[in-house]
Amino acid sequence: MERTFSTKAYLDMELLRFTTAGSVDDGKSTLIGRLLYDSKSIFEDQLDAVKRASVQKGSEHLNLALFTDGLRAEREQGITIDVAYRYFATPQRKFIIADTPGHIQYTRNMVTGASTANAAIVLIDARNGVIEQTHRHAFIASLLGIPHIIVCINKMDLMDFREDVYTSIMTDFQNFADKIFPGKDMRFIPISALKGDNVVKPSENMPWYNNGTLLYHLETIPISQDHDLVHPRFPVQYVIRPESDEFHDYRGYAGRVAGGFFHPGDKIVVLPSGIESEITSVDTLSGPISEAHAPMSVTLTLKDDVDLSRGDMIAGAGDVPLQSCDISAMICWMNQKPLQLHGKYALRHTTRDSRCIIKEIDYVLNISTLEKMTDNKTIRMNDIALIQLRSTKPLFFDPYTTNRITGSVILIDESTNETVAAGMIV
Numbered sequence: 001m002e003r004t005f006s007t008k009a010y011l012d013m014e015l016l017r018f019t020t021a022g023s024v025d026d027g028k029s030t031l032i033g034r035l036l037y038d039s040k041s042i043f044e045d046q047l048d049a050v051k052r053a054s055v056q057k058g059s060e061h062l063n064l065a066l067f068t069d070g071l072r073a074e075r076e077q078g079i080t081i082d083v084a085y086r087y088f089a090t091p092q093r094k095f096i097i098a099d100t101p102g103h104i105q106y107t108r109n110m111v112t113g114a115s116t117a118n119a120a121i122v123l124i125d126a127r128n129g130v131i132e133q134t135h136r137h138a139f140i141a142s143l144l145g146i147p148h149i150i151v152c153i154n155k156m157d158l159m160d161f162r163e164d165v166y167t168s169i170m171t172d173f174q175n176f177a178d179k180i181f182p183g184k185d186m187r188f189i190p191i192s193a194l195k196g197d198n199v200v201k202p203s204e205n206m207p208w209y210n211n212g213t214l215l216y217h218l219e220t221i222p223i224s225q226d227h228d229l230v231h232p233r234f235p236v237q238y239v240i241r242p243e244s245d246e247f248h249d250y251r252g253y254a255g256r257v258a259g260g261f262f263h264p265g266d267k268i269v270v271l272p273s274g275i276e277s278e279i280t281s282v283d284t285l286s287g288p289i290s291e292a293h294a295p296m297s298v299t300l301t302l303k304d305d306v307d308l309s310r311g312d313m314i315a316g317a318g319d320v321p322l323q324s325c326d327i328s329a330m331i332c333w334m335n336q337k338p339l340q341l342h343g344k345y346a347l348r349h350t351t352r353d354s355r356c357i358i359k360e361i362d363y364v365l366n367i368s369t370l371e372k373m374t375d376n377k378t379i380r381m382n383d384i385a386l387i388q389l390r391s392t393k394p395l396f397f398d399p400y401t402t403n404r405i406t407g408s409v410i411l412i413d414e415s416t417n418e419t420v421a422a423g424m425i426v
Helices: 007-012 028-038 044-056 072-077 104-114 132-143 163-180 214-220
Strands: 015-021 084-089 094-099 119-125 148-154 185-190 233-240 252-256 267-271 275-284 287-289 297-302 313-316 322-333 344-349 352-365 384-397 408-413 418-425
Touching: 015 028, 015 104, 015 132, 028 084, 028 094, 028 119, 028 214, 094 104, 104 132, 104 322, 119 132, 119 163, 132 163, 148 163, 148 214, 163 185, 185 214, 322 408, 344 384
Parallel strands: 015 094, 015 119, 119 148, 148 185
Antiparallel strands: 084 094, 233 252, 233 313, 252 297, 267 275, 267 313, 275 287, 275 297, 322 384, 322 418, 344 352, 344 408, 352 384, 408 418
């Protein structure tokens, strides 16, 4: 790689996670390959391996898709099957890319890759325009609460780089998007992933577009407000008791801030007990700090000796989350065995483990038409459905639209220990 960073500068750099979504052959893997290649984020041995593989496949050009399609089956079929994660950095930001499949049967893979993303790149083939699969991916992006949408209209080289083609597709997508996520931060970019137009370098073939390249948008999207910075939430992961002479009486509660801010002197409430106390210090490995916010990992110490352990939550006094054993959740089913109505599953919410029973299935969503099907309530792999469940312990949660951490759950099959569903609390 040509770019070098000091260790401290790299660690302090802001991290953007983004995912790709698009139909088969829209060029998702090629786009990521182009992004890595043109930003000089590929090692020489990786480049040599892809050059050899390109020759073996009979490609006239360097096959950029091979940088991400790592499975043999993917390379043979020319499609993406599993989620491929790639990492790179520029002087402005660090990036984690989740290259997700475009097929309907891999919906669960897309949900997995997009669940932690700050941004989603929705790819549209300029020859085909907005199609049913585009609607499907846009809906899943809205369902997962991804804050920023970048719509890349690809293969503009095959449409002679015409502005009217770009404008028509942009209008079609905007009309649909206004129905499912009005007010969302949305950007449109005409690109050619194969040729490199408007990916890292501005396109000379589209002088009518001057709103920045894809890399420019990835580097400048404001993501500091993507976390819930309003409601203080701190799920406890571990109680730290050094039991050494130096820290004989130290008792700290370690975890990752899920929302809001925490400062020494803040009044807090401990859940589930409801006992109020005060933060005495916010500690890190490097020493005490004056403020912690999402998504920082810190240790809090409290003024009072309270009963607090893993799975409990510290919240701001006067700003507590919802608390209930009964929750309504939109789930994506990930297992080959269908969901069992009245079946029992292990449930994990933040750091809290419990068991639950599926009380009711409200509807199964037809991902193609977005129709809510209430007559056929069998939930199979890759299905998305709204369900009601009851847990054995009360959960401390916010709606997923408010906080993606405290508003999400996973279901686990206790007999196999497999994660069978990811859920968003509504």
